Amino acid sequence: MTHAQVRGDPDLPEFLWGSDGVEDGPRPSSPRPAKTRPGHTPGEAGLWIFILGDMTLFAAILIVFLWERRSDPVVFGESAHQLIQPIGAANTLVLVLSSYLVVRAVFAHRGGRYPQARRLVAAAVGCAAVFAGLKAFEYYSEISSGHTPSSGTFFTFYFVLTGLHLLHVIVGTVLLLAWQAMLKGRRSWTGSQKVAEGIASYWHMVDLLWVAIFTLVYLVSAE
Amino acid sequence: MNGAAPRRVTVVFVGLVVATCITWWLGSGSSPTGGALGLAAMLTVLIAFAKIYFIGRDFMELRSAPSGLRAAFNVWVGAVAVAAIALVVV
Numbered sequence A: 001m002t003h004a005q006v007r008g009d010p011d012l013p014e015f016l017w018g019s020d021g022v023e024d025g026p027r028p029s030s031p032r033p034a035k036t037r038p039g040h041t042p043g044e045a046g047l048w049i050f051i052l053g054d055m056t057l058f059a060a061i062l063i064v065f066l067w068e069r070r071s072d073p074v075v076f077g078e079s080a081h082q083l084i085q086p087i088g089a090a091n092t093l094v095l096v097l098s099s100y101l102v103v104r105a106v107f108a109h110r111g112g113r114y115p116q117a118r119r120l121v122a123a124a125v126g127c128a129a130v131f132a133g134l135k136a137f138e139y140y141s142e143i144s145s146g147h148t149p150s151s152g153t154f155f156t157f158y159f160v161l162t163g164l165h166l167l168h169v170i171v172g173t174v175l176l177l178a179w180q181a182m183l184k185g186r187r188s189w190t191g192s193q194k195v196a197e198g199i200a201s202y203w204h205m206v207d208l209l210w211v212a213i214f215t216l217v218y219l220v221s222a223e
Numbered sequence B: 001m002n003g004a005a006p007r008r009v010t011v012v013f014v015g016l017v018v019a020t021c022i023t024w025w026l027g028s029g030s031s032p033t034g035g036a037l038g039l040a041a042m043l044t045v046l047i048a049f050a051k052i053y054f055i056g057r058d059f060m061e062l063r064s065a066p067s068g069l070r071a072a073f074n075v076w077v078g079a080v081a082v083a084a085i086a087l088v089v090v
Helices: A045-071 A073-081 A085-110 A114-144 A153-184 A189-222 B007-027 B037-059 B067-089
Strands: none
Touching: A045 A073, A045 A153, A045 A189, A045 B067, A073 A153, A073 A189, A085 A114, A085 A153, A085 A189, A085 B007, A085 B037, A114 A153, A153 A189, A189 B007, A189 B037, A189 B067, B007 B037, B037 B067
């Protein structure tokens, strides 16, 4: 989407109305009817097929997990109690914080505030490192206690879900570092909008998937 | 415009942190639901998927996305939430 297309859309932030010097048209005097607004797709449209598909894959695994739990809730409950809930909760807060930092980085990049955007992306990468470190400690604790992927259905699902998610965290971290390199080169928002928004959307997907995993595997299964 | 994120984003962030603490508390077994584990589990799942909805709406900026994309995301959130509650509670 170009700036000309988004100019004047009352649902978008004001700086997309042309205050960056690319477009300097008048602001709308009244909002247009909702049905005529085209909307703004964050990042490439094709990326959203991947994001929604990935979310659906995780949802399918989680639903099968809950289905299996129904056949043996006692064993699942005992197994879930072996997980270190405080680490899962801390990791949820760390990812929520990283998502917030990424949102602010997007706005800073849009406003041409490159040093601030770089600091925010660096802080998000730091959060990812904390998440991975806590996850590594959790895996170490579980495996030391004799809980491995072959320890039963619960732990098979636990390692598959959290392992796949950790893989997404690693990919997301690489993408965040690529975004930071773009910011270091002071790539303008106009030239990097779709890439930056796509990376941000991917990272938010990593965050929301963890919210679902923490809730259903760590909390609900232990109740 | 200085490129600062709108206040709404910060409000959503604070709400997500508070909601995370509430779900953890509900899941810890010290909540006032007593022995009503089904109720605690349902509330935990509902709050979690509300969090996911707001992450999509305000962090992913689906609030201003085309209606088809917004609808696809909302259907995902609603369908998975309903399926999870059904499998956990019913």
